[in-house]
Amino acid sequence: MTPRLLSIRCAMLAALCLAPLMAGHARAETDAQLQQARTIMFSTVTSFVRPGYAAFHASGDRLVEAASELCRSPGPEALEAARAAFADTVLAWSAIEIVRFGPVSAENRFERVLFYPDRKGTGLRQVRTVLAGDEALGWTLEDLQGKSVAIQGLGGLEFALFGEGATALAEAQKGKSRCRYVELASKNLQDIGAELDAVWNDDSGIASIWMNPGPDNPVLRDSREALSQLLGTMIHGLEHIRDVRVGNFLGTAKKNGLPKTAIYRRAGLTMASVAANLDSIERLFNQSGIEHALTYDAIKLAKEVRFEIGQTIKTANSFEAGVEALLADDVTRARLEYLQVAIRSVIQRLDGEVSAAAGLSAGFSFGDGD
Structure with missing residues (x-):
């Protein structure tokens, strides 16, 4: 056998010997990811x-x-x-x-x-x-x-x-x-x-479905689907706050907006409810522990997301007047528009960087295209 053929044969044997080890490592990695997703979803519930x-x-x-x-x-x-x-x-x-x-x-x-x-x-x-x-x-x-x-x-x-x-x-x-x-x-x-x-x-019941993603789960069949559900909940929640809760009464066609469309306006709870909505996003991000699924820049990225969500909550809590007064004042109206921009930034961070760092970016988008 020539030295070249011997070298090829040794390489083939090495590959055959390593294949089971590599497959076992891939399975272990998948099991670890699934267990991590289960931990995150358990904490979410x-x-x-x-x-x-x-x-x-x-x-x-x-x-x-x-x-x-x-x-x-x-x-x-x-x-x-x-x-x-x-x-x-x-x-x-x-x-x-x-x-x-x-x-x-x-x-x-x-x-x-x-x-x-x-x-x-x-x-x-x-x-x-x-x-x-x-x-x-x-x-x-x-x-x-x-x-x-x-x-x-x-x-x-x-x-x-x-x-x-x-x-x-x-x-x-x-x-x-x-x-x-x-x-x-x-x-x-x-x-x-x-x-x-x-x-x-x-x-x-539903709690079991959420807490136990895996191949036998009829809804969340793997870690990717579980984390997608969790991130999607945050992102679609933020979109609703931006477009419906704030966007409805802020309006675009009229300078003073559409105050009568504001939720809970008679009770004076419009912005308090928006702040509570935003606070729930922050709590879900923190209490789920989703940052532990991020494969790179986890600490830095989670810290930045928390800061940006915190800014939206702080802004929402800063409004004290009723909706009509907020819309009639150029300064407070501008702050409402800033709130929409700040929410959009959080959406982009979750839909882009967090999604990618969690391994969900390939061909998947949670957002509405902005």
């Missing part, structure tokens, strides 16, 4: 999703208590207590509403909690009709739950507590039917909160 729905459930309990007390003993103090409980429920919902799949998407639960945007004013017209008469006096909870989703949740409840005629709730003889609606809408929110809390606390 136990540290973010479950506490979020538990807090919403608890806020619904307090809201029902305040609404029932208002109906039993109407007066200015009881009305203010009910309004404060409503604000707590709005912020509790704002802290978890970026989760828009799974149990909350079944049985119209999301829309029954929050029918927004209401582009045609359907909910407003319907709740005004209900409050104009005494129809709600004879309703049960099941009656309300059989009505349009547009009047079952936070939107209709806000109008009843803060809209025209709301002061009648403080008067024993005038606000009985309206108060009955407030009580039933509160109980509906409590009911949905209890359902979501219970379903996510069941380890054999």
